[in-house]
Amino acid sequence: MRTTTLAAAIAALALAVPLSAQSQQELLDARHDRALAAGYKALVLCSAIAIAERNGTTRTPESVEAWELTGIQAPLDGLVASLPFEIVRRPGGQIAHVAVDWAEDMPARIAAYQRPETGCSILPIGAHNGSDPHAQPAHEMALKILSPNDEPVLPEGRAGPKLAAAVERALDADDYGKGARTTRILIQSDGTTLADGYATDFGWSTPQRTFSVAKSIAATLIGASVYRGNADVNASAGLGLSEADPRRAITIDHLLRMASGRYSDTPGNRTDPLYYGGATVDEVALDWPLISPPGSTYRYANNDTLAAVAAIRKTFAAHPPTGMFAKLGMNHTVAETDWQGSYVLSSQVWSTADDLAAFGQLYLNDGVLPSGERVLPEGWVKYVTTPSGPQPATGTFGYGAGFWLLNKEEGVPPDTFAAIGNRGQYVVIVPSRQVVIVRRGEDPAGSSFNIAAFTRDVLASLLTE
Structure with a gap:
């Protein structure tokens, strides 16, 4: 499924960056951003659609583009919509992979649906997907899957009028945040549902x-x-190259509390090379240097959680x-x-x-x-x-x-x-x-x-x- 031509997308990129600003580094950064945007789009389309189908429901590409692929962080938000994509399926209908074009001289970015238990993975930039020669374009498949609701479903359950009103406002109004887009509210007490409401395109099994x-x-x-x-949360998480490495003092507890003392390039540290670039946990999350004593500073970082899990x-x-x-x-x-x-x-x-x-x-x-x-x-x-x-x-x-x-x-x-x-x-x-x-x-x-x-x-x- 091609949403636009690659040539048009590249022309749009050229118009977005004035010639006077196109230094070598800026062009390189713009190219990298396109690769990440393509990876973002491939992975989100693959995961949203494949896992929904695993759950017995469905998502259309148009729905994913309208919800998950709008309002995302800069600079990817200005690039994602223009990138053409193709959904490829195996005989029987299961998604094999999603491919997103981003450069004429490079392969499409590929998000491959590995197994129902582990969903989709984004392959490295430049990787070809040759693992499934029997895959077919999506339009050749006919799926028989339950559809989600087409209209918003307002609060159900045992909600009284005040609770129902709060849930309805969360679904349909800006009362709890201007521009916020709620897709689902579920309130339970002792496992009993008190209120439950959905937005358009979402149902109880929609992931x-x-x-x-x-x-x-x-x-x-x-x-x-x-x-x-x-x-043992108080044991070393095993970071560093040897026992002499000061990072060995970082415990699992430090990592869970965002207190490793390791450097990160941004608050939360933008993990785009891992999330959308096709890098691995070992490549990007475990080797950051120590700049403060473990346990002394709070720095919210994706890499700390990834290191705790690696332990x-x-x-x-x-x-x-x-x-x-x-x-x-x-x-x-x-x-x-x-x-x-x-x-x-x-x-x-x-x-x-x-x-x-x-x-x-x-x-x-x-x-x-x-x-x-x-x-x-x-x-x-x-x-x-x-x-x-x-x-x-x-x-x-x-x-x-x-x-x-x-x-x-x-x-x-x-x-x-x-x-x-x-x-x-x-x-x-x-x-x-x-x-x-x-x-x-x-x-x-x-x-x-x-x-x-x-x-x-x-x-x-x-x-x-």
């Missing part, structure tokens, strides 16, 4: 990328490893993320890997609101499954919600170990904590009220959803209804 909610999932997988006796990756052969997802009933969740098979658990997890509510319920139950089986250590909830490390210098939220803390928000119980991801992904857990609030979104860059205000309104409505 979305979790972004940094994946960091909290990573912390949970580490907790399960600790419970099994396979990991337990030998356990994944016997205990992959799919095993934990199955125990929790998170059957519509996929943790993706780089093209060499390392999990990218800082961001690349796709999940549904129902699965994330089950994830939140695990923490309400102190790490015990409904069956009575314990999967997290006793006290793990206290551990991840204790701000014992250095704290963010800005904002009102604190930070524990892989989770954000809403312990200073007026009208919100001080034991409230949350998994939070870019573009408005929230899983808010309120132990004292036995409530889980899941909000999914595709908020444009520069817009945000006020989750503290929404949480306050939800909890207040539950007290009066």
